[in-house]
Amino acid sequence: MKFPRSSGVLLHITSLPGGNGVGDLGDSAYKFVDFLAASGQSIWQILPLSPPAEGDSPYSAYSAFAGNPLMINLAGLVSEGLLTQTDIDETQQTTPHGGSTEPGTPHDLASSSGGMAATVSAPAVSQTHVDFVTVAARKEAALNRAFERFQNTASHPLRSPLLAFCKKHASWLEDFSRFEAIMCHLDESDWSKWPMELVTRQPSALAKWDDQLSEAIHYANFKQFLFDRQWQSLKQYANDAGVRICGDMPIFVAHESADVWANQSLFAVDENGKPTLVAGVPPDYFSKTGQLWGNPQYNWDALEKTHYHWWTERFGSAMRQFDLLRVDHFRGFEAYWEVPASARTAVGGNWKPGPGTKPFDAAREALGDLPFIAEDLGLITEEVHHLREQLGFPGMRVLQFGFDNADDDFHRPNTYPTDSVGYTGTHDNDTLVGWLKQRKPSGADPLKSWISDHDHAADEPVYWQLIDAVLQSDSDTAIIPMQDLLGLDNAARMNVPGKAKGNWTWRMTDSAITPELIEKLRGLTERANRA
Template structure:
């Protein structure tokens, strides 16, 4: 459920966007400082993108595993505090702030994590070694396949599993057993990486909870073809005898693209999932909710029907709609989570069947203010058309920043925004933040870039553009006391401050009067 059934607000920021000298945001001291910023701004939610280990293009939505964490987010400073590294190991690594330098971070972090894994194995305390053994045993159902998958990728110089020797590609038992014997050191390294990632992430999540901040995570509906999930469980996906996809996911041609979008993810064989009472999904949801308090579930429409594209087609034109699992899946998930703590990503062209499933499950949908002004007073994203059961955003990671969006608006559309605001001039992005915070939506969220405020230079992602995404980072000093104070004032004014803080502030305001 949404926090305490009350009005709340929060900030969208992925951990890779945090500042720091090591080329990429991580789970170290800047992440903890950001929690303090949120608490001081009287926010309730920190929304993040998926935390999985990224593959091609470093997209959080194209991960090598639906269960593992991204080792690029591991804080080396915290490993030095634990004794797995020396402080001297971190000297001279400093990189230019403001951009995520994935190409630099990957090799140097792999080198230092390898050193840390060896030292851990040789010299870690008995307590930490016991914690490691408990972690490995508890998560063996996904960890062992993931560690072997990564070890084999390293052995075959990063080639996807479809290009491995046939005995390994088809997971023949003898070949897998031999690989585990040959790659034992590498297996330890990848187990260790997951151990320290989740040790750091869960400590950060617990600290956020102690400060009154809940984590809103992100659960992609589809899985990358080049992932351990497809390699380990090919029977759960539509693959042919050679374990190549027969159909892939995407969206049909529309106003934005004459050929649609071909995402390339293999589609689920839902009848197989039903036979297993959706056990894979049960495990996936359990583990994600152990990491986060709430989850945004991506491409919610795909659970009703998804666009199935013949795998050999270069575009989405020849696709057709395939039915999804519908309420069957969510009925199974409710056995362990009766009140599904999910937000449905229901953007785009949504059918009555999708709305029915969302409402039958009692899930809030998403409303984006940047989409609200182009079709008159009946636009479903306009605040006067909302109900409380939704999450309103100024924009998302897929949009331009609000300031960048505003600067590109022209003519009638700009006049429409100003008319709705009741102003002759705009104070962007704060006017849109105020509109979101003042709305009846139970939860309001904006990207941190809107609080700073930044223009298009702060944009995170361009959907459909394969390169140049996910690179924006916060610079040191950009989070100011003034922006924190302004956000806190707006949050109190529209009744979104945490209850205890709201009561304290109201009492103080009464004394001031």
């Protein structure tokens, strides 16, 4: 699929300023759209919107379809009659402590009633990094209160839209909400440790638990409805401003997910629900020992027998949420790194043939054109490039990878083909300034000589020269991480692959976007004929 010449910015929703300790779908998101439009950008690329399963990573979610309630804007619920400002103030000043906090059992956080043993004062949240534990507890407390008010208002105007949403998305929502309710009730995300009647999904057991946890299931539906309502409003605003949203789809899903639990025959799990084969990658740009992700591998033979129905549903859901979609770890469709579930590192894995074009062909039959970007980084073979070309998806070129040695110019901006998306870096890289500070080339520096040979905003700092180089490249699409536009060092890095904790927390400050930044970015964008 041919993309128009354009450019955009990579910034995840949780990295927005404002909100209550985490970026959300409120005013700051709309202001960011205004910034993109004013600076000549027509793409906003984000990370996955799914609810993280572990380690706060959006790339390991407990649903491939659901949205992350942490992104729900509380102020928007005031106008819906679900919260008051007092509700927000109270729930954001305290943190639940003791007692049951199970979803579907709303609590009065101003007292110890309703199953809440006590509330304790919580520290102020950071404006530059997300404290996920604190903000999640506070957001959950506020959403519980909103749900309680909704349940107690028989004629609330959102009742009919909620019912319509649940009916429309029943194919994934029913199992997701059931999964979330059971997970919270048992305080156990690993569904293979649940009672065996639930592991094996006995119909009588599901009916019994549906009845027992009906309120919690309604609450999970309610949160997904609120998220979707706010997301669709933001997307419409962006589209009206000429900005397309580019989403991100991890190829794998977490074992601790509604998807694997509800579709066990489609994944490499045994009769007890335990993974047998898991995903990862061998040593590459990011890690000398590879990366052991731990996600269960797909049973591609079983998926083929269904004509890849689950994948078509997943792609369709993504195309409803986004205008463009980056498919993470695209090379896994050509060949994937299979590791025994008992392994401690990914080094001892093996390459296995993937399904090739088949899932995409099935999706095209049902959905039409697929406006996808193939994340083809790492150890990429000619077969992977051929698969991407067969499908007509642009690949990725990342400037930072272009200067690791003097001989490999694949990722240097002057070599980018039109059917590619050029980046200064991704969420997995150093920031551009951090990379420049840490570089210690041996011998002649290919970057220094390359800069001297190419005139890119020569009167600007080096990081702006490199941003301009990507914008000036032949890539149809250019994407710049917000941290690079702000000239931030690695204190603002989003993710360090292989690092289990401390990632995904960076936030932009309220004062980061200035008229000077808008003017400079628009000027370079217009000069590159991307505005």
